[in-house]
Amino acid sequence: MKLAIILTACLFGTVFAQEGLPGGWNSLSTDDSTVNQLAIKSVNHHNSVNNSAYYKKLVKIQEARYQVVAGFKYEIKFLIGKTECAKTGNYTDSCQVAVNSPTELCTYVFWMPPVDKDRITSFDCVATNEDVLEKHLTINCEVFIN
Numbered sequence: 001m002k003l004a005i006i007l008t009a010c011l012f013g014t015v016f017a018q019e020g021l022p023g024g025w026n027s028l029s030t031d032d033s034t035v036n037q038l039a040i041k042s043v044n045h046h047n048s049v050n051n052s053a054y055y056k057k058l059v060k061i062q063e064a065r066y067q068v069v070a071g072f073k074y075e076i077k078f079l080i081g082k083t084e085c086a087k088t089g090n091y092t093d094s095c096q097v098a099v100n101s102p103t104e105l106c107t108y109v110f111w112m113p114p115v116d117k118d119r120i121t122s123f124d125c126v127a128t129n130e131d132v133l134e135k136h137l138t139i140n141c142e143v144f145i146n
């Protein structure tokens with residue numbers, strides 16, 4: 001009898017997981033406008049808190065997902081690259097990521113409570129060993145050629 005109840009619970013659990021449980025993660029398009037705004041906010045945050053002497057710039061958003069938890073939680077993964085613009089000057093749109101500059105993969109989590117201000121609940125950037133920027137440019141070229 002007990003076993004039957006557990007089995008039933010498991011079956012229901014599976015069904016709910018497939019439908020997307022409330023509170024579970026849902027993937028978002030990297031083209032989503034909120035995702036893009038949050039990625040820009042994240043890079044600005046990184047530039048203001050990190051001790052790098054040069055500004056870093058968004059290269060590509062790789063993944064985004066959200067969760068419904070007392071408002072919304074967004075997790076954004078993106079690549080940044082080091083520009084040739086030193087932080088002793090101002091950042092402008094002409095600051096470019098040099099082709100061979102190291103890239104980093106960042107993961108930022110935002111929480112947007114229903115009434116309070118948005119906040120960053122966690123952030124982390126790690127160096128990527130491979131030259132992701134070059135790879136990214138190559139992929140773009142392939143798409144262009146096709």
Ligand SMILES: *[C@@H]1O[C@H](CO)[C@@H](O)[C@H](O)[C@H]1NC(C)=O
Pocket residue numbers: 049050051052104125126127
């Ligand atoms: C700056 O960012 C790098 C990775 O991008 C990280 O390893 C380092 O700990 C950060 N430094 C500070 C002071 O946040």
Ligand SMILES: *[C@@H]1O[C@H](CO)[C@@H](O)[C@H](O)[C@H]1NC(C)=O
Pocket residue numbers: 089090
């Ligand atoms: C940077 O921007 C500030 C405010 O917009 C301006 O006063 C300053 O002259 C700028 N500095 C440089 C080096 O362009």
